[in-house]
Structures are given as structure tokens and as C-alpha cells.
Amino acid sequence: MTDELTPKVVEPTLYELSSPGRAGVTFPDPDVPRAKLPDSLLRADLPLPELAEVDVIRHYLRLSHFNYSVDGGFYPLGSCTMKYNPKINEDMARLPGFAFTHPLQPVETVQGNLVLMYTLQEWLKEISGLAAVSLQPAAGAHGELTGVLMMRAYHRARGDDKRVKMLIPDSAHGTNPASSAMSGMTVVQIPSDRRGNVDLEALKAACDDTVAGLMLTNPNTLGLFDEHIEEVIRIVHDCGGLVYGDGANLNALLGIVRPGDLGFDVMHFNLHKTFSTPHGGGGPGSGPVGAAAHLADFLPSPIVGVIEAGDGETPPLYGFIEPKQTIGRVKAFHGHFGMLVRAFTYIAMHGRDGLRTVAENAVLNANYLLARLRGVYPIPYDRICMHEFVAEGKIAGSDVRALDIAKRLMDYDFHPPTNYFPLIVHEALMIEPTETENKQTLDAFAEALIKIAEEAKTAPDLLKSAPHKTPFGRMDEVKAARDLVLCCWAPESYSNQRE
């Protein structure tokens, strides 16, 4: 059948929409004499599409309609903190005074930016209970790499070169072992106990003088606050190791407890989770790193500081400072400044009490959903949870899987929870409602999941072939990996001869 051989095109690509001679924007002729172009260094052809502005706008508008988004509905994606992104943050980041500053301008001309960055560093220090913060890392995993390199540098600066092992619980995000491996560490996995905590006996057994540290997500990816957190940290410290805090779940802790007070030595913040900078369809994130006093000198360079003290009349002059034993620079320039403006706005609008309200409501919403779903879906670690919890996508008397439940939720116009993570729960459905959802939304979501549990028994095929009401159905992932069509034009015609 032709239909099966030739896929139906829902939205043409930019190249399919292109028509030679069109242009969406044109530029003036040069107002200076034309210089001679370097003939031997010119490209022969520039195979870009040619479209009018209206073509481009309609194309992207149509594409946007295929996306589910936080602005469009409930997005309870565990571990991702898909909270509402306030509109004012977007406007502030686009203020011309911020958006049109060059990163290499003299510091005297960008004091507004530097005051904002300095203040945000101070606020993150206060929120985390840590001594110093660098805003440079670009995302969570980038913050992890930064933190692990700092731990490595700390040990080496003390002549303690044999510490090459990084302890990582089996519930950790995949970025933790990947960041450790990139830093030259050997990863040692630590199991969880029956209540979802770090297994203390296994931890003790792994701790020796070759341990660089432990990377710990707390609350962990089961949404559980470790019941022995201070003991876990003490065990690692006692063997000379350091404790890294994965800040992915910081939303549960704002104003509740400060990681620095618990003994964490270094951590990253996900501004794109906790402080509501938008996820952007995959990024940009922003992953500042905080350090306790003994690690502060190893932070990536530069950080913002006062370079000339002020007096009664003149304000202090802010500039960039290189920490004494810095691991170096982790990216060009000073971090994702536009995201810093958004996070600054968010924290300013919440203040000292508002942040605690955020965490409380996030935890309340998660526990409420947990209460509504208990008895419908198995809860492998059934305790009071923090900002998220993990259910199992298993229904007695049905062979549907977590994947089917997730896909069927789309028919009810909800984004599915994270599934198949954490790896220690089979058929995991990891649900994080966030604090920005109201009770009606949570009830509607719970009712959809309860209905789906019924359908799993009465009409399992409805789930296995879901989704039905979305513009697209399930994908042939095998074909994508086998055919590897990664471009919508023919690059072969353009590639050179080397092979």
C-alpha cells in the first residue's frame, strides 16, 4: 500500500516549504566601499531554505501546536520540576539594559548586571547554607562536572592523590556517574535499603581512603528524604571523603532545611527547576554551584565580588574575581546571565517566607496525589514523600505496562509522569506535581489515573495502542535508529571526498 510506504506529511520541513527567490528579511546595501572578497576562500553554494516571513511564522506556529507545555497543561514529570514559569521573568530578561550588554564590556559599564549576579550569589548562599557560589555552570550536569572537579582538586591540593572513587546510590540520576567518569573517577554504586534510604552498611563497607566522595540526591529520586542523612554524611566525612549534593530536588527543601547545615560540602542548583526558569524544550538550563568554606577556593573562575569598597557616598565597584585555587573556567563568559535574571526575579518575588511556601505546597501536592492513588497503583516505598513519589505502573489482573499508562494519560490531556526511572523500581511512574497546581487539577489527574487503572483491566488494548487523541501516535523508534535520517536535505551532495 502506498500509504504505508510513503509517510503522510503533517507539516512540511523548512526545505519543503522553500521556494527559490523568497526571503524573510533583507538587509541594506553596504554604506562603505566594497572590499575585494578572498576568491579562494569563498563557498560555492549556501544550501539554506528560502522563505517569506509569513511562511516561517506559520510553520513554527503549526509546529508549536504539536507540543505539550506547562502553559498548556499539567506536566507532572518526576525529577524535572515543571512548575509554572511566571511571565514577568521573561520580560525582565529581555530588558534592553540586560539583553544588549556585551560580556566583555568594562565592568564600570555593567554594574547593574554585576549587582544582580552578586546578589543572586548571596541569596543562593543563604538558601543553601553554603559559603560561596559560582553562577558559571550552564546546567545541572555541568554543575556536577564542576563540583566533582572541585572535589578532585581539593584532595589533590592536600596531596591526597589516591582518592579516585566516587560513591553513587543506585537511585541517582545518570548524570552523576557520567560526570564522575568524565572527571576521571571510578564509580562505585551504593544500594538503597528497604525504606529507600542509602544502605548504611553498604556505605560503610565502601568507605576507605580511596573515596573522593559521595554524590547524593536528597530527597532522592524516590522523592524520599533520607532518614539517616546526617549519619550518611558523617560516614563519608569520617573516611576523608566529601559529599556532593545534586540539587535537582531542591524544590522540596526551600526554607525547610539547608544542605550546608546538613554537612553537604558542594552542590549545584538547577535554576531551571527550583527557580522557575523555563525548560525551553530541553534547555537552556543554569546550574550554579555552591561550596562550603573549605571548597570555596576551588570554584570555577570567575565569580562576582567587590573589587573596590564603597564609602558613604559611592557604592562599591563590582567585578570579577578568580578564586585562589580555581579549577578554571567551565564555559566562556559568566554563565547563563538571561536565566540568572529570571531566577533573581523569582526569588525577589518570593522572599524569605515565600520560598518556604513553595516547598510546603510542592510537598503537600505530592502527598495528596500519593494519598489519592494509594491502593490503585502499588507504591513500592510507601512513606510520607517530599515533592514527588514513585508508583508502579502495574495493575493486578492486567499485563499493561507503565509505558501504556503513560501514553494513555495523553488522551486525557495530561503529560505523563517520568517512567522507567529511577531504575530501582520496575515499571516506575515518577510523579512530581509541583506547587503551582491547584486541587482541581490534581483531582482531575488522579481521576484519570484511576480510570486508566480500570481500563487496564476492562480494555487493555486501549492502553497498549494509546495515545489516540494526540496529533501523533506511537513512534517507530527502531526505524529511526536503523535509518538514521538526521537531516532534511541530502548532505551527501555536499560532503567532501574523504573517507
Add this chain to the structure above:
Amino acid sequence: MTYTPLTPGEREAMLQAIGVQKMEDLFQDVPARHRFPSLDLPPALTEMEAAAELAELAAANETVRDLVSFLGAGAYHHYIPAAVDHILRRGEFYTAYTPYQPEISQGTLQAIFEYQSLLCALTGMEVSNASHYDGATAVAESVNLAYAQFRGKRTKVVISPSVHPQYRATLRTYVQGMGLTLAGDAPETVTGDEVTAAHLEPLIDENTALVIVQYPDFFGRIYDYTALIQTAHAKGALVCVAANPIALGLLKTPGEMGADIVVGEGQPLGIPLSFGGPYLGFFTTRKQYVHKMAGRLVGETVDDRGQRAYVLTLTAREQHIKRERATSNICSNQGLMALASAVYLSLLGKRGLRQVAELCYHKAHYAAEQIVKIPGFTYCFDTPFFHEFAICCPRPVDEINAHLLEHGILGGYDLGQDYPALKDHLLIAVTEMNTKEEIDALVEVLSEVSHD
């Protein structure tokens, strides 16, 4: 609170449903002595107050709109068509997560697929990933690819000293735990002339995994790297070229020269300067290296209704599957910035990008020709350049820049900061945003410096 919609009554009902008395009961696992710290933060502002405070901070800056800017050095002031930000402001794009659920993420997926296609067209390469954090980290990730390609058996990276100083610094940070050595780049001694094949070629040996050069280089110079790439290939090494995407609107592609990896800073493609970020690291390579490439990748497929569609593919390279054996730890990319660049490129198209590239080229050459007519100012290098050039000055650069700033001109980059041998050398960038009047004003103020 503004963004937490539960009413007190709803909270009561929910606590009851959970089976606890009060909110505090939900936090019993938190050690009591550290529970509920009092945070020393300012009181909450309303939106109106926050907007005023942020406006005040923004107004404390001088911008490239207030000043006439000739500052580049890795971040460039280009015109951004209005339509770009209108697309970025669609909540469907900017408030979506990574497209792990393809049935309800085709907007993001097709947009990335098209981004990959546009970047391949621009660089002359076969495969692009969905982006890295910025140009510097894209360069660093090219080392990860080469390291994986040779399974860690080749441990040397040769890098040209005329690669952006901050990219080289970032690379040094990334490799500190990897047991690699860097060669070709000793910042204290280099004069910037060493980029020629004659300098780098002797350093390339059988232990070299990767050679990294920049195009145009940090000094704006354009070289044909074909011979250097052939030399590297003869030793079995890969070559990464860090390219400026606007220059590729006009210039021969690194793909044509034989590069194995082409990366770069995508900020010039419709992304505001924004004090250094968020920007866009683009990463392209040959199809044969796709399994060693880091980062997300979108491929075409069909759905169960026979519709053409797109998914994240080859995910087994990535950290959430492979953990410590992944090609990189990267998770977040620069999705929205990749979208910005794709909208920008589709608006400009074949002719528009060439036009911008030519405008930059002509204006930069006009500026350079006028500046070297001033007594005491000379070209540093006798090499073709694109839209940025190094000038030897008769006075220290900081004095010159201070004088320019007094006249409302944001001067160039002081090369002496990174290259002690290039003391009194100024790096000047000119784009389509600089009018002839602005260039003439720059020349006039520089002439005053010369006379002083």
C-alpha cells in the same frame, strides 16, 4: 503567594486526605535541629515592585545600543529580526521539557531536526546534534568524541593558540581528570602567528587524537586548513574546526576542507548578547562518528498512523541510559537557543545570510583600511580576515579604550590580556550594525589618541 494557588481551605482538606494534622507533619524526616531555618532574604516583592527594581538594575548598565560597539571576541552584536523572539515567546516552545514523549513533542522535535539540517548545510557536515551549552563547551566535547574514537589510546590534543582563550581555558578544565596532554598552546609565549600549518604540523604525531583550530581564528584571520587537515589525517588524527556561523555565510566550509568535527558559538545567529548567555554551542561531524558524538540527536521516523515524525534517537550514547559509560554527561542542551538560530536562518535564508556576511566583511575592511592610515596604527598580521582584525596601537589599549568610552565608543578587545607578546594590540570587530558614520567616528577618536 502569587504562584501557589491552593487556598487555606483546600490545604486543610488535602492534609486531612493525607492523614496528617498540619503542614509541619510532612517534614518529620528532616533533622529537627535544622528544620525550618529562618532565611535572611529580603521580604517578597509584588510583580510591580520587582519590575521596578529590575528596571533600575538594567538602567545602571550601558549597552551596545547606548554606546557604539566594536567589541567582539566571541560575542557579536548582530541584527535580530523581530519574528525570532515572537516564536521564542510561544509558551508551547519555551515551557516544554525535553521531547522524551514524542507523541506530544513533535513541535520541538521537528524544530530540532530542521536545526540539525540547517547547521549541516552551514558547516558542510553530515550530522549535527541538538546543541551544547556554548562554543567553549562544544570545543571541549570535541575532545570527548576523539577520546572515545581512539578508546583513550591516543592521549594528545594539539590546539592552536589562536583558538579563543576562554575556549582553551574551558578545555583545560574539562580534561584535567582525563589524562590528556595539550600541545601547541603555551599562552605566555605565543604571539598569535603560530596557527600556520608550519607551526602546528610538527606537533601532530601518532599519539595525537585531535587537532583543534578556529575559523576565522580569534584574531579574525581566515586560513584554508585543507593542508593541515591532510597532515593530521596522515597521522590518523581527527581535526576539529571551531567556526563562526556568520562567516560560513560567505566562506568555504570546514567540511570542504576535510574537517571531522565542526563546532562553534551560535550566538551570532539571532541570539542577544545578554552579557554572555544563554548562547548556543553547535556541534557537527561526519556520519561515521555519530555513535561517539555526545548530546541529543533527532531522527526521522514514522508513527503508528503512517505519519512522518521525529524522535530522539541513538539515546544509548547518553547518560540516562549508559551512565558512567556515556559519551558525555550532557543532559540539558540549549533547545530554545537552537530554535532561535533555526528561525533566524530560515528568515535570512540563502541570500540574507550571505548579505549579512558580506556587510560584516566590507565594513570591517573599510574600518581596518581607515585605521591603518592613522600614524602609529598598523596591521598586526598580513593575513586575510573576516569581520575582526588586530591592530598594533601606539599607546596601551586600556588608555585607548578609556578614551573611546569617553566618546561613547565601546572599543575593542585588549589582546595583551591573553597574549603578553601582543601588548598594545587591539582586536576590533565590525558587523552590519556599524554604520559608516560610526566607523568614521571611531577613526576620528583614534586619530586624537595618535596626536596626544
